[in-house]
Amino acid sequence: MSAPTPVTAQLTPSSDKKPVEAAVEEFQFTDIPGVMTKMGWKESARIMQRWFDGVPFVMSRREKLGNLDVAQITQEKLFDDLDFDWLTAASPHTGGVIKELIAKATNPSQYNELIGRQKGLTQLAPGLLQFMACMRALGVLDEKNQDFVSGTFDYSALSATGLEVLTQYNFRPIATSTSEKKNNPLDDVYGALGGFVVKFAVTKFTTTSKTKKMAATLQIEEVGCYVRDTYEFLNDGSDDQLLGYWNYDGVVKPSVYAFFTEPKTYEVDGQIYHKVTNNSYNEYREKYGKGGDLFVYSTVKKLPVSIHHRFTADDFAEFSQRSIKPKVAP
Numbered sequence: 001m002s003a004p005t006p007v008t009a010q011l012t013p014s015s016d017k018k019p020v021e022a023a024v025e026e027f028q029f030t031d032i033p034g035v036m037t038k039m040g041w042k043e044s045a046r047i048m049q050r051w052f053d054g055v056p057f058v059m060s061r062r063e064k065l066g067n068l069d070v071a072q073i074t075q076e077k078l079f080d081d082l083d084f085d086w087l088t089a090a091s092p093h094t095g096g097v098i099k100e101l102i103a104k105a106t107n108p109s110q111y112n113e114l115i116g117r118q119k120g121l122t123q124l125a126p127g128l129l130q131f132m133a134c135m136r137a138l139g140v141l142d143e144k145n146q147d148f149v150s151g152t153f154d155y156s157a158l159s160a161t162g163l164e165v166l167t168q169y170n171f172r173p174i175a176t177s178t179s180e181k182k183n184n185p186l187d188d189v190y191g192a193l194g195g196f197v198v199k200f201a202v203t204k205f206t207t208t209s210k211t212k213k214m215a216a217t218l219q220i221e222e223v224g225c226y227v228r229d230t231y232e233f234l235n236d237g238s239d240d241q242l243l244g245y246w247n248y249d250g251v252v253k254p255s256v257y258a259f260f261t262e263p264k265t266y267e268v269d270g271q272i273y274h275k276v277t278n279n280s281y282n283e284y285r286e287k288y289g290k291g292g293d294l295f296v297y298s299t300v301k302k303l304p305v306s307i308h309h310r311f312t313a314d315d316f317a318e319f320s321q322r323s324i325k326p327k328v329a330p
Contacts, residue, residue: 038250059230073161078294084298128169134166148218160297203224217310224302229296246276
């Protein structure tokens with residue numbers, strides 16, 4: 001990190017006629033982790049400092065979107081110890097959204113929004129189709145014979161990156177739309193993640209093969225949820241994304257006018273705040289040879305559930321028609 005640049009200011013006490021010179025530190029965007037710590041933004045400060053200290057790494061847009069094998073992510077590029085429960089503890093706003101999402105995920109109805117059936121033209125909802133594809137890859141779903149292999153399966157010891165590969169079935173973006181960004185309060189979750197994705201994976205389930213009298217069955221006993229995000233400073237197109245106005249006391253959101261005009265400084269209640277953008281970080285990395293983009297995963301929150309599905313021949317046929325076929329190695 002670069003040291004703040006001292007500037008000279010003249011101070012004239014009321015009892016003196018001759019000005020007195022004093023050194024005043026000019027705010028640098030590299031001071032932001034310290035400001036975050038001062039504001040109680042513990043995780044925001046930790047992840048930003050990790051970025052500043054990292055070896056240079058510029059994430060590609062393809063990697064940002066998750067089009068990569070997570071097993072290939074090296075530990076130096078992985079920030080994977082973010083406590084999932086911190087989402088609710090650090091932000092009442094985000095916490096309320098997460099609680100509503102968890103209620104949907106644990107709904108025992110066969111029409112569970114995230115891993116159930118849907119009424120209408122198609123019977124199997126996307127989340128259930130995706131998990132059936134996971135079971136096929138695990139050797140649990142026998143597509144040819146339209147059946148399951150009987151067994152009890154426990155993946156509850158896996159980390160988020162492990163579940164991402166094996167049993168992840170659905171996700172929900174949080175605070176990614178324009179209206180959400182506008183209404184999102186400035187807090188530790190906003191500072192660390194901005195918009196992010198909560199993903200769901202099955203961690204415990206039991207399958208039973210079909211018989212002459214009974215259909216093949218799936219009993220989901222536990223699901224896990226976790227955050228997947230990236231910490232990078234990629235710009236969309238040629239626009240340099242504004243990240244707020246900062247000074248030694250904190251951060252403020254600019255007015256609508258300032259948001260579009262983006263002045264270098266912004267005054268609120270007599271205090272001057274300084275513009276920080278994505279390119280502030282990109283230029284720092286280029287100049288100092290530090291600054292590593294990160295793949296972010298939280299810990300896995302385990303949720304006991306009781307979701308039961310019976311699968312008919314029509315269900316398996318629908319799965320075969322609608323699911324993404326596994327790639328065959330050349």
